Amino acid sequence: MKPFPAPNDCHFSPWTGCAPLHIETWQGINKLIVGVHCKIEKANIENIALLDTAAEWSIIGGKLAEKILEDKTLSIPAHIPITLSTRLGKFTGNVHRIAVSLLAEQGRGHDLEVDGSFIVMPDWKGPMVLGFHGFLERILFAIDHGVSSQQPGYIYFARP
Numbered sequence: 001m002k003p004f005p006a007p008n009d010c011h012f013s014p015w016t017g018c019a020p021l022h023i024e025t026w027q028g029i030n031k032l033i034v035g036v037h038c039k040i041e042k043a044n045i046e047n048i049a050l051l052d053t054a055a056e057w058s059i060i061g062g063k064l065a066e067k068i069l070e071d072k073t074l075s076i077p078a079h080i081p082i083t084l085s086t087r088l089g090k091f092t093g094n095v096h097r098i099a100v101s102l103l104a105e106q107g108r109g110h111d112l113e114v115d116g117s118f119i120v121m122p123d124w125k126g127p128m129v130l131g132f133h134g135f136l137e138r139i140l141f142a143i144d145h146g147v148s149s150q151q152p153g154y155i156y157f158a159r160p
Helices: 062-070
Strands: 019-020 024-026 031-042 043-049 058-061 076-086 088-103 114-120 140-144 154-158
Touching: 019 114, 024 043, 058 062, 058 088, 062 088, 062 114, 076 114
Parallel strands: 058 114
Antiparallel strands: 019 154, 024 031, 031 043, 031 088, 076 088, 088 114, 140 154
């Protein structure tokens, strides 16, 4: 296991937590190149989400999106419709504010809760996505991909 950096080793902001990355894992029919363990707080649902620094938006789809649309206490809708053109086709949804936490590995700091903006699309067949707008732009993070298959990669995270 890699050492957790001491706060004085970070020059701009101490990392508050870190978690192992799920590299090249499968979630149903979806291959996650880089996945991270997260939790949708109000729904108390944990998930491995695709961490995609090139994704314009963060996305929640499928049954989880249906649950969010049915239970009005789980999110705050912004009533902003968005259509995305993806490798899986075109999908339309609305932006919702949803509290999602990155879950720190036990003994490796604290979870980081983010008040994120997600496009909620029940028709989306892909994985939950943590993309730039609405999530990654709101945190500091660094990725250590690991040096071999014997040593896992980690994501380090903090508030700006």
